[in-house]
Amino acid sequence: MCPPGVLRHVHQALSRRDLFKLGAGAALAGAFPAATRAQAARTLRFANLRVAHVQDLTHPLSPRFPVFPAYEPMRVTKLFDVEADGFFANRWDLAEHTGTHLDAPAHFIANGVAADGLEPESLLAPVAVIDLRERAAADPDTALGVDDLTAWEAEHGPLPDGAAVFLYSGWDARAGDARAFLNADAEGTLHFPGFSPEAAAFLVSERRIVGVGVDTPSLDIGAATRFDAHVAVLGAGLWGLENLANLGRLPPLGATVFVGAPAVAGASGGPARVLAVWS
Template sequence: MAQRTSTVIAARDAAFAVLSGGFRLVDLTDVLGTETILWPGAPPLEIVDAVTHDAHGYHARVFTTFEHAGTHFDAPEHFVPGGADAASFSIDDLVVPAVVIDISGKAAADPNAVVEPDDVIVFEKEHGTIPAGNAVLMLSGWARRKSSALSYIGSEGTTDLKFPGFGVEAARMLVDRGVVGLGVDTLGIDPGDKPDFPVHRTVSHPAGLWHLENLMNLEQLPATGGVIVVGVPRIAGGTGFPTRVFAFVPKQ
């Protein structure tokens, strides 16, 4: 990972040189609570008071969460036995430039739309080759659809899920570019109609990418020039974890 980390640092430093002209922060994180739409069948959140203001003079809770709830991080261990866990990523691998590929047009017509090789090619014709050390974020517009599971994941059950993601051919192209992570504004980096998770498997091993799911506010990011911060807690053995994610965005 050391070679990759030095590439990431170089890409990050180049991006911050641009940000030194002025930036704003954009929060990409949704609130996590008992109303959050989880993967169908996932264990629900449980929240129990340990001490209370009335009885003890202060308040603290015991919080039980599926590691993949809300805006969250996926570690390679999620799909690769013995893969890197949530605690093992250097902070230098978690502050990275990010490009945003907007497929919201075709996603409006097809809820299982994916980022395809042509989307990457069109993006690169306009913005140049996606540099090594970047993350790639898919903007589908799905973050506005959380009023119901039917709207956000296309189903009220555990089958017939529908939501956009990355296609496996485009994911392979991005691995070849040397990207370090993928992110989506939907429930998963694989689309709803791919229950075997081919993209999760393709990018987790051997490339060792991390992923971010259930992001929001991606429409506030530029196509290039943003830097995202992936604030995943250092959970020993974590296959993933709820995470604060935000972006530095150049001021116009």
């Protein structure tokens, strides 16, 4: 890393032959990592962690990703180019609530905990997936209610302490089409599923969770005129995740989620890399 002038010189000095001498780094490109990855996919063994499945729950983020009406889409500007400068780098200009992203308590709560203030322990959690896809397909205004939580528990047992509770509505399939994803009617009211205020209140008061997530653009349903689910979750100092992807690939229980929340000081949230693992 260096100012462009220096790098241009460096790039010219670094011939293909140099690359080859450097442990055949360039020659191995593609082939070696592919082998590593194939092996990794079979079994990842760490100290005490056996992982058979790694599932990305993150949408690729780009200027085309749909944003809530309050925000403008992300802008990406190229700063440097491999050919011209020896290296490639962009600048980003984006609102914190863009793409698959975290809501920190500070998003709705004055003096609430910001993104960088969340305890690292709360970013690692057993995941409960509540499948509302069938109801969401029939009624985009459907909300995850207390009954859905108790029905899930009747089938899978009590929500684990420290759980992340994710609402799977199937909405991630619409993310490529902003109109379908936000699903506004003629009056501008949005229509997509979310948590009911009662379910959010139940989770923060009757269970010991660390956060909630949705595959839609908002913790509250799109047609909500208040933001009670947001306020219940964030008001309890917990986190929310919006625009999650691929929740349908997770087991209802048994996966562990890593929330790669942004560590931006004082942030109300921000794009997050979210991965789930299970055995």
